[in-house]
Amino acid sequence: MPVEQSQNKVTLKHGKSTVQIYLLGATLTSWVFDGQERIFVSPLVFPQFGPKGPLPQHGFARVSKWDWLGVTTENASELTVSFGLKPDAVPESQRKIWSHDxxxxxxxxLIGNTLKTKLTVHNTSSGPFGFTSLLHTYIRVKDVTKAQVVGLTGYTLEDTINNNLISTESRHGVTVAGEVDRVYQNVTNNILTIENTHIGAGFIISKSNFKDVVVWNPWIENAKKMADFDDEEYLNMICVEVGNVASPIQLAPGGVWEGEQTLVAI
Ligand SMILES: O=P(O)(O)OC[C@H]1O[C@@H](O)[C@H](O)[C@@H](O)[C@@H]1O
Structure with a gap:
């Protein structure tokens, strides 16, 4: 069966790919491609990036139970499924703070060696609203100190762990040798590569309608403080998160916005 559904998760099988997505947060927790796990986890951030707003960190999409909407395309070359979220599934405490419809x-x-994820936002309220959002993809790597993200050279970055210092990325490859939490702003290059993952040959990430890219690794001390993260797991992930976080998207009543990411396992 290409799609197996249980009470709390959906498993997709297509070609050499097996993907698991939990209804809680529509969180993608696994992508095994060609026998190797390629993802660490991939939650969704909406309508607030980080602590920058009235909601708890990263907003409510990742803590709400999404509806399984089923299969939309299934043939020899493609499997597409979708999930939906409406206000009635948002925790009451957050709904009170962000009450737009x-x-x-x-x-x-899933198509061959690619995994596409698309977020579509419909404003069904009578007034406008603004939101920030991210596809918070943790890429699995064998040793994060060996990996690099290529494609961010020359872009402006805000260094969250360094008093939000603004600078310009001068390196060909962004590497991790300590805690990293950077927002690369207005990245007009829509294709990034993650090299030296030592799991397959790496990844190509392409983005559409997402302006910014966050690169994050918590490193040793923060990993120890995170309840849902083993002490050593910081070595096996690098977050490369496409999003709109530097400034919110404004959506008029009846408006629709969509942003897409394509991950290619190479
Ligand atoms: O621990 P959380 O809430 O899942 O957030 C993880 C990280 O998510 C990243 O997107 C942020 O840039 C970091 O600042 C944050 O620490």
Whole structure:
């Protein structure tokens, strides 16, 4: 069966890919491609990036239970499924703070060695609203100190752990040798590569309608403080998160916005 559904998760099988997505947060927890796990985890951030706003860190999409909307395309070359979120599934405490009416759609497509994820936001309220969002993809790597992200050279970055210092990336490859938490702003290059993952040959990430890219690794001390993260796991992940976080997207009543990411396992 290409799609198996249980009470709390959906498993997709297509070609050499097996993907698991939990209804809680529509969180993608696994992508095994060609026998190797390629993802660490991939939650969704909406409508608030980090602590920058009235909601708890990263907003409510990742802590709400999404609806399974089923298969939209299934043939020899493609499997596409979707998940939906409406206000009635948002925890009451957050709903009180962010009370706009909306509809979210999260679409996941498997084609060959690619995994596409698309977030669609519908403003179903009578007034406008603004939001920030991210596809918070943790890429699995064998040793994060060996990996590098290529494609960010020359872009402006805000260094969150260094008093939000603004600078320009001068390196060909962004590497991790300590805690990293950087927002690369207005990255007009839409294709990034993650090299030296030592799991397959790496990844190509392409983005559409997402302006910014966050690169994050918590490193040793923060990993120890994180309840849902083993002490040594910081070595096996690098977050390369496409999003709109530096400035919010404004959506008029009846408006629809969509942003997409394509991960290619190489
Ligand atoms: O621990 P959380 O809430 O999942 O957030 C993880 C990280 O997510 C990243 O997107 C942020 O840039 C970091 O600042 C944050 O620490």
């Amino acid at each position: 909306f509809k979210l759609l999260y679409t996941v497509t």
